[in-house]
Amino acid sequence: MKIAVLTGGGDCPGLNGAIKWVTKTALDPKLEEKRSVKFEVLGIMNGWKGLVEVNPDDPESCARHLKHLDEEVVRTWDRLGGTNLGTSRTNPFNPKNDRSEKLLENIGRLGIDVIVAIGGEDTLGVAHKLHRHGIKTVGIPKTIDNDLSSTDYSLGFDTAVNVIMEEIDRLRTTAGSHGRIFVVETMGRHAGWLALHGGECSGAYMILIPEYPFDMNRICELLREREGREIQYSILVVSEGAELGDMQGFYKDEKIDDFGHRSLGGIAKYVSEEIEKKTGLESRCVILSHLQRGGAPSAHDRLMARRFGIAAIDMVLHENFGRMVSLLHGDITSVSLKEVIDQLKLVDIDKYYDVERYNGRRSIL
Numbered sequence: 001m002k003i004a005v006l007t008g009g010g011d012c013p014g015l016n017g018a019i020k021w022v023t024k025t026a027l028d029p030k031l032e033e034k035r036s037v038k039f040e041v042l043g044i045m046n047g048w049k050g051l052v053e054v055n056p057d058d059p060e061s062c063a064r065h066l067k068h069l070d071e072e073v074v075r076t077w078d079r080l081g082g083t084n085l086g087t088s089r090t091n092p093f094n095p096k097n098d099r100s101e102k103l104l105e106n107i108g109r110l111g112i113d114v115i116v117a118i119g120g121e122d123t124l125g126v127a128h129k130l131h132r133h134g135i136k137t138v139g140i141p142k143t144i145d146n147d148l149s150s151t152d153y154s155l156g157f158d159t160a161v162n163v164i165m166e167e168i169d170r171l172r173t174t175a176g177s178h179g180r181i182f183v184v185e186t187m188g189r190h191a192g193w194l195a196l197h198g199g200e201c202s203g204a205y206m207i208l209i210p211e212y213p214f215d216m217n218r219i220c221e222l223l224r225e226r227e228g229r230e231i232q233y234s235i236l237v238v239s240e241g242a243e244l245g246d247m248q249g250f251y252k253d254e255k256i257d258d259f260g261h262r263s264l265g266g267i268a269k270y271v272s273e274e275i276e277k278k279t280g281l282e283s284r285c286v287i288l289s290h291l292q293r294g295g296a297p298s299a300h301d302r303l304m305a306r307r308f309g310i311a312a313i314d315m316v317l318h319e320n321f322g323r324m325v326s327l328l329h330g331d332i333t334s335v336s337l338k339e340v341i342d343q344l345k346l347v348d349i350d351k352y353y354d355v356e357r358y359n360g361r362r363s364i365l
């Protein structure tokens with residue numbers, strides 16, 4: 001049975017570990033003895049792009065778009081960040097440039113029996129559509145935003161939260177020396193998990209998330225409440241997708257990707273400048289941007305990558321197709337791809353957010 005594995009969307013630490021454990025589990029000689037099936041693992045380069053663009057009759061094209069995977073090739077991958085298979089935001093089902101026929105044709109011509117797609121809502125949305133076309137697909141959740149529904153965890157989130165925490169720790173010393181305010185912008189297109197967890201574990205004074213539109217006057221009021229106390233500086237964390245009353249989002253440019261998304265960025269600069277204008281307090285901003293997706297995976301991401309990779313092969317063996325590996329209440333299980341892509345997992349304001357303080361709640365039970 002030929003298993004193709006690919007990574008799509010934004011890269012993050014944990015992807016290489018998942019590829020490693022898909023490969024190792026599929027090709028494990030001890031497990032192979034007990035199975036009635038023998039696997040072969042084929043890496044697809046650059047997500048769905050590789051599978052659309054490959055010409056199966058041309059060896060040069062195959063060498064560019066495909067990568068044979070075995071235990072030796074993936075041996076050290078679990079400690080490496082990024083994705084050694086490359087990634088893209090290619091959407092073969094984009095109605096403005098539909099290449100799904102080519103995709104289906106190539107899957108058939110390459111003799112692929114199963115596709116393991118590692119990605120977020122977009123990549124898994126394609127896996128879901130392929131499954132509806134009769135292709136056997138299995139998903140592994142990945143997104144530093146941690147906003148995929150029906151799973152408590154998506155690869156990359158823990159490492160990104162650690163980056164936010166470490167960078168804020170660094171900022172504190174300089175913020176303190178100068179008595180400045182720092183507004184730190186995290187990723188998180190629709191969901192505030194990164195800002196909320198990053199801000200909570202680094203003790204930020206305010207955390208602004210997309211799920212609760214904020215008001216500049218209230219922010220300034222909260223900053224003034226600190227006046228006269230010994231505190232010399234304040235750290236605010238703002239999610240790139242946070243919303244300011246009726247104002248439109250802050251975008252880097254006009255470009256729209258294959259899945260219809262625009263690149264967010266710049267809200268921290270606006271908040272910082274408004275603070276200076278309205279309060280006279282000195283303020284700076286830092287956009288953490290892709291630093292949050294860089295570096296080696298944390299211990300948690302390595303562990304989850306391993307478990308998700310192993311579970312994906314279990315799903316192939318049990319013919320659990322059209323589904324995604326998931327972590328629910330501490331257990332690894334599987335959920336339907338349809339359920340995953342139907343809606344995003346947003347921060348439940350009533351449960352986790354204090355709308356008065358613009359911060360995590362101080363009552364948990």
Ligand code: F6P
Pocket residue numbers: 009010120143144145187188189240263264293
């Ligand atoms: O989807 C994950 C994510 O990191 C978002 O948080 C962010 O908005 C987006 O990707 C950035 O994408 P790109 O790498 O294409 O700039």
